[in-house]
Amino acid sequence: MNRILRKLFSNASSLVGIALLFIFIIIAILAPLIAPPLSEDPYQIPRMSWDIAPQSPGFLMSDNIRDIYTVMGIEIKWNKAICGTAEGGYDIFYGLIWGTRTAFRIGLITVAIAALIGVFIGSISAYFGGWIDEIIMRITDIFLSFPFLVAAMVLTTILGRGLDKVMIALIVFGWMGYARLIRGSILSAKEETYVMAAKALGVKDIKIIWKHLLPNTIFPVMVQGTMNIGSMVITAAALSFLGVGAPVGYADWGQMVSFARNWIIGSPGYAGQYWYAVFYPGIFIVLFVLAWNLIGDTLRDILDPRLRGEL
């Protein structure tokens, strides 16, 4: 474990990944300090104006909005849209900061649950083999035959709007890779003598899988999972962009890119007029995914026995 950490910190690209991830973690933790919420639900992006068109960075909260807050007796802790506003006057800076939490939640929860399901199904399938394996793997194949994004979109549409629905859809169509991966590793590991030795001592099947097989086979799943955190966030953003993801006004990077959809081309003669509407959420998504991929790459290099020179 120490060796893994040492390598993670001695590799330039993984250092970049770690640094980026660290920044994102800080942002997520300190979100209430960096961008104090103005309403009860901190994930609701406050609006700075009722204007349809995005407002450029430095825009101050419009008077009519200020009046509403005053009437409701809410203290206006800040009134400047540092990064401008998106379509409908939603504050971009606030959305970015609180969207970081959303990104972590989507990435970590979906990958954790999908990996858990995949590992469970895959290890059962591989360990018991025979017709159990056959049935489970054919079901996996059926799930794999759906194009991921389309399947997730359809399921989210059926389930209704909301981030939890997005996550359910991502999990339902995201576990198969892990199942196949762990199945392959366990199929080869279960032929090892130590498995038979444990069985000969009377160890229960479930304990053999948990204590003897998984510790020997879980690393590829960890690498895959790390890399997948980024792509899960991208897919969730894509769903939000397509309008089936987070509810309107929810702090979510994908939705913020979606707000920019009508303004990407700018105005006649000035293509870059609304650059901030697409640039800021876009760059956050890119950097977040990049961070996980860099870490995943390094993890793979460290844990791959072929690259490690052991095979």
Next chain:
Amino acid sequence: MENKEKLLLEIKDLKTHFFTEDGVVKAVDGVDFEVYQGETLGIVGESGCGKSVTAFSILRLLDYPGKTVGGEVIFKGENLLKKTEDEMRGIRGKEIAIIFQEPMTALNPVLTVGFQISEALMMHFKIGKKEAINKSVELLKKVEIPMPEERANEYPHQLSGGMRQRAMIAMAMSCDPILLIADEPTTALDVTIQAQILDLMMALLREFNGSLIMITHDLGVIAEIADRIAIMYAGKVVEYADKKTIFHNPLHPYTLGLLTSIPRLDVEMKRLDVIPGIVPNPLHFPSGCKFNPRCRFATDRCKKEEPSLIKIEEGHLVRCWNVDKVVKEVKKGFLVGV
């Protein structure tokens, strides 16, 4: 040996086949033997003759495509092949334990030695983790591993080959099994360590009058420790008798071949006798007696009919049509110093 001893294990016509894509491999196809309390049975044969599969079949350790399709394994009066998986789990490790050939691969590389020993203890005796760890340190001490407290916290790759095999023995002996199956326990070790490991195993077994099934192709080891010997060829027991009889009055041509191919120091020999040919492919066994293509006594009958295991005298069974020819050959002057 006299039958006044308690019969512990009786194998009757055991058949374990592997159902592969290329056809049915009859790895074990008619194995009979008995093990008495406190006695050592040696199972001898070439690689691939079904020795290990016999051992795994006793404990029902084989998974698909391997399947025990016939016979009985009667342990303490009960047929193990009819027991449920749960009942078997209670017997594995507690009543019958097994030591594997390769101590390198039989220990899990990611778990500490102490954990692997204590696992069986916790399961069979329903004791806590701390107690189990203490007991496994004791066991490591018993198998003469130096600094057992520290070794218990180490991983298998930190131990030497001999130490790993000692740890395996500690694992197998942890629940004081009444029957120990040792599947070529010393093959992977160098000669000086071999003797130590054998001595250790025998000493531990003697403590509670346990029985041993010693699987090996090393006749020297067998001559040292076995009471009774079963010679296996191509999935069948071809000769079964006590040690003295096997070494002095072998009745099967294969046994004779094995004995004459031992290098000897006491007699001047130009060339070592060998058994011609190789072990037949288990997918295409010859018809009749499976040993007939390699047998110098083979007749036409051997090619057509398969002999059954016949009792020649009390406690001496052999599977051959030409016992009389072998007897003549043995009388001509064959002797192995035991």
